[in-house]
Amino acid sequence: MPNVSFGPLETERLLLNPLQPEHAAQMWEVLRDPALYTWIPREPPGNVAAVENRFKAVSVGRSADGREQWLNWTVWLRTTGAPVGLFEATIHEDGKAYVAYMIRQSFWRRRYALEGMKAVVSALFSNGVKEIEAEIDSRNVPSISLMSRLGFVFVERKSKVEFFKGAWSDEEVWRILPSRQL
Numbered sequence: 361m362p363n364v365s366f367g368p369l370e371t372e373r374l375l376l377n378p379l380q381p382e383h384a385a386q387m388w389e390v391l392r393d394p395a396l397y398t399w400i401p402r403e404p405p406g407n408v409a410a411v412e413n414r415f416k417a418v419s420v421g422r423s424a425d426g427r428e429q430w431l432n433w434t435v436w437l438r439t440t441g442a443p444v445g446l447f448e449a450t451i452h453e454d455g456k457a458y459v460a461y462m463i464r465q466s467f468w469r470r471r472y473a474l475e476g477m478k479a480v481v482s483a484l485f486s487n488g489v490k491e492i493e494a495e496i497d498s499r500n501v502p503s504i505s506l507m508s509r510l511g512f513v514f515v516e517r518k519s520k521v522e523f524f525k526g527a528w529s530d531e532e533v534w535r536i537l538p539s540r541q542l
């Protein structure tokens with residue numbers, strides 16, 4: 361399995377910090393917004409303690425069986441220190457990684473996801489990850505468009521993957537290989 365170094369990443373406007381439970385209160389202000397979960401089969405955390413518990417659980421960095429490495433970054437504006445969002449990467453034994461991302465609604469459409477996820481993709485590939493995938497609800501136009509802008513390519517569409525929030529979801533799989541990296 362690739363051993364990705366789990367340090368902070370910097371971009372022109374953003375600081376990506378390895379997730380720390382101490383940041384739960386600031387991140388709750390971002391993560392509590394129901395708009396972030398429209399196309400995700402989860403509800404927003406109910407309080408700061410719920411965020412803190414989740415942060416504690418994932419900040420161990422590895423699944424209990426040791427077969428997955430978990431990388432999570434909280435995302436901050438470099439100028440003001442304002443919390444911007446959360447990026448996740450799960451790396452499997454075979455060198456394949458899966459990513460997910462959330463940006464605070466008031467910061468949408470400023471290319472923060474594009475800028476930050478470019479840095480994540482680059483860090484994963486430079487640490488031995490062989491391919492990166494994302495599985496996205498087919499109705500999630502912003503996320504699918506982001507994939508395309510990052511150089512990911514469409515792989516397949518899976519029908520009726522999960523029933524949540526009153527409807528069945530179809531899921532699109534998007535993938536990027538090191539050679540496609542922007």
Ligand SMILES: CC(C)(COP(=O)(O)OP(=O)(O)OC[C@H]1O[C@@H](n2cnc3c(N)ncnc32)[C@H](O)[C@@H]1OP(=O)(O)O)[C@@H](O)C(=O)NCCC(=O)NCCS
Nearest residue numbers: 396461462463468469470471472473474502503505506509
């Ligand atoms: C998906 C998400 C992270 C995008 O964040 P963002 O910072 O607003 O995205 P960016 O500004 O970096 O946009 C990059 C590209 O994504 C696409 N995009 C982003 N939002 C879009 C929208 N509302 N409609 C269409 N395309 C969109 C565009 O191609 C854009 O490039 P452009 O600016 O050159 O047009 C954000 O909408 C979000 O947090 N959604 C809720 C959480 C979620 O669904 N996460 C994905 C789970 S798989």
